[in-house]
Every structure is written in C-alpha cells, then in structure tokens.
Amino acid sequence: MSFIAKLFNAPIPLDFRGMTDWHSHVLPGVDDGATTLDDSLAILKGYEELGIDEVWLTPHIMEDMPNSVEKLRRAFLELETAFQGKIKLHLAAENMIDTLFAKRLASGELLPIGPGGKTLLVETSYFNPPMGFVKTIEGIKSNGYTPLVAHPERYAYVESFDEYESWKDMGCAFQLNLLSLGGYYGVRAEKISRLMLKKEMYDYVGTDIHKPVQLEAMKKLRLPKELVEGIERLFEKNKY
Numbered sequence: 233m234s235f236i237a238k239l240f241n242a243p244i245p246l247d248f249r250g251m252t253d254w255h256s257h258v259l260p261g262v263d264d265g266a267t268t269l270d271d272s273l274a275i276l277k278g279y280e281e282l283g284i285d286e287v288w289l290t291p292h293i294m295e296d297m298p299n300s301v302e303k304l305r306r307a308f309l310e311l312e313t314a315f316q317g318k319i320k321l322h323l324a325a326e327n328m329i330d331t332l333f334a335k336r337l338a339s340g341e342l343l344p345i346g347p348g349g350k351t352l353l354v355e356t357s358y359f360n361p362p363m364g365f366v367k368t369i370e371g372i373k374s375n376g377y378t379p380l381v382a383h384p385e386r387y388a389y390v391e392s393f394d395e396y397e398s399w400k401d402m403g404c405a406f407q408l409n410l411l412s413l414g415g416y417y418g419v420r421a422e423k424i425s426r427l428m429l430k431k432e433m434y435d436y437v438g439t440d441i442h443k444p445v446q447l448e449a450m451k452k453l454r455l456p457k458e459l460v461e462g463i464e465r466l467f468e469k470n471k472y
C-alpha cells in the first residue's frame with residue numbers, strides 16, 4: 233500500500249457532536265450502570281464536552297433487576313431535576329427477553345423508546361439463545377411495537393451471519409454498540425459489528441455506557457474513515 237493510501241486509511245476519531253445516544257445506563261442506582269448520582273452527572277458532563285445532544289436512558293428490566301416502570305420514572309425525575317446541563321434526557325428501558333418481559337408485554341407495563349413510543353429495545357443473554365425467540369418477536373409485533381435488538385453483534389450463541397439476516401426478515405431493527413467496533417467487547421463483536429455496519433444493517437446506534445470510565449474509551453476510539461462515515465450517517469438518521 234502506498235504512503236498516500238495508508239494515510240487515507242489511517243484510523244480517525246469520531247465526531248460526537250449532535251449525537252443522540254440511544255442506549256445508556258446513566259440512570260443511577262437501578263441496574264449495573266451508574267451507581268450514584270455523581271456517576272450519572274460525571275457521564276453527562278463528559279457527554280456535554282463531546283457535544284452529545286440527547287440521551288435515552290435505557291436501564292435494564294429483567295428477572296434479576298425487576299425495575300418497575302413507576303420506580304424508573306421516579307428515578308428519572310430525580311436525575312432530570314439534579315441535572316442542570318443542556319442535554320435532553322429521555323426514559324426508556326432495555327428489556328431482557330425472559331418470563332418477566334412476557335408478563336410486562338401482556339400487561340402493557342412498558343417503557344418504549346423513540347418518538348411515538350412504538351419501539352421496544354430488547355436484549356437476550358450473551359451466551360444462550362432465548363427460549364421462544366421467534367414467538368416473542370411475533371408477540372412484540374402483534375402488540376404494535378417494532379422490536380429493536382440491542383447489540384446483536386455481541387450474542388456469542390449466534391452461529392452464522394444468516395441468522396442475523398433472518399432476524400431482520402422477521403421485522404427486527406438492530407442497534408449497534410459503538411464500542412463494539414473498537415474491539416471493546418472482543419474480536420468477534422468487533423468483526424461482526426464492522427460487517428453489519430458496512431452492510432447497513434444497523435438502524436440505531438448507542439454507547440451502552442455504564443460507568444464514567446467508558447468516556448475515555450469513546451474518546452480513544454479510532455476507526456477507518458469508511459466506518460466513521462457509516463456511523464455519522466446513523467447519527468444523522470437517529471436524530472428527531
């Protein structure tokens with residue numbers, strides 16, 4: 233490769249200005265994310281420095297962390313009151329596909345994501361395929377929601393890329409974890425996320441930030457220009 237070609241392909245940083253983060257664990261004390269209000273405010277301060285405009289708070293709801301909608305709304309109000317900055321905050325949830333989710337879907341006790349409230353952010357275990365995945369996806373759709381699968385690139389149980397294609401064919405939308413691209417979650421997630429981004433399979437992008445220390449990883453992220461352009465197209469698409 234020539235010197236000029238190498239220079240052209242040299243990894244570059246991301247411009248976060250104007251980004252809406254569609255996946256974060258910034259709400260304090262409700263899951264494995266920010267522990268204290270100080271943690272949350274430190275992340276939001278870092279976000280302001282990066283120029284991020286809006287953040288969806290997506291705390292886990294799962295059998296191990298059975299956060300009720302009421303509890304999360306209360307915690308959200310407290311954070312909104314304490315935060316004096318300019319970033320616009322929104323509340324949703326990251327729903328683990330488990331028995332609790334089935335109950336919440338049946339009762340309608342849900343925190344959808346996005347304008348219009350017609351999308352549900354869902355995740356599965358990283359290691360084991362969920363029981364009745366297809367049935368759950370059908371159930372989400374028949375209740376009038378679009379299933380938005382969080383970080384598909386990180387599910388180690390998915391054996392072939394075709395499986396992802398079949399999830400898309402079922403009507404799932406995909407959400408990228410930004411740090412997957414830089415190898416933060418291992419080589420497999422890095423490879424798959426890069427491929428999915430190139431194939432334009434992602435509909436949304438989020439950081440999945442849990443702790444202030446991850447701000448450094450975001451700042452240090454360097455990617456080939458082609459991928460940076462792909463992400464910036466998603467940033468643009470994800471604004472509203």
Ligand SMILES: [Fe+2]
Pocket residue numbers: 255256257326382440
């Ligand atoms: Fe998450």
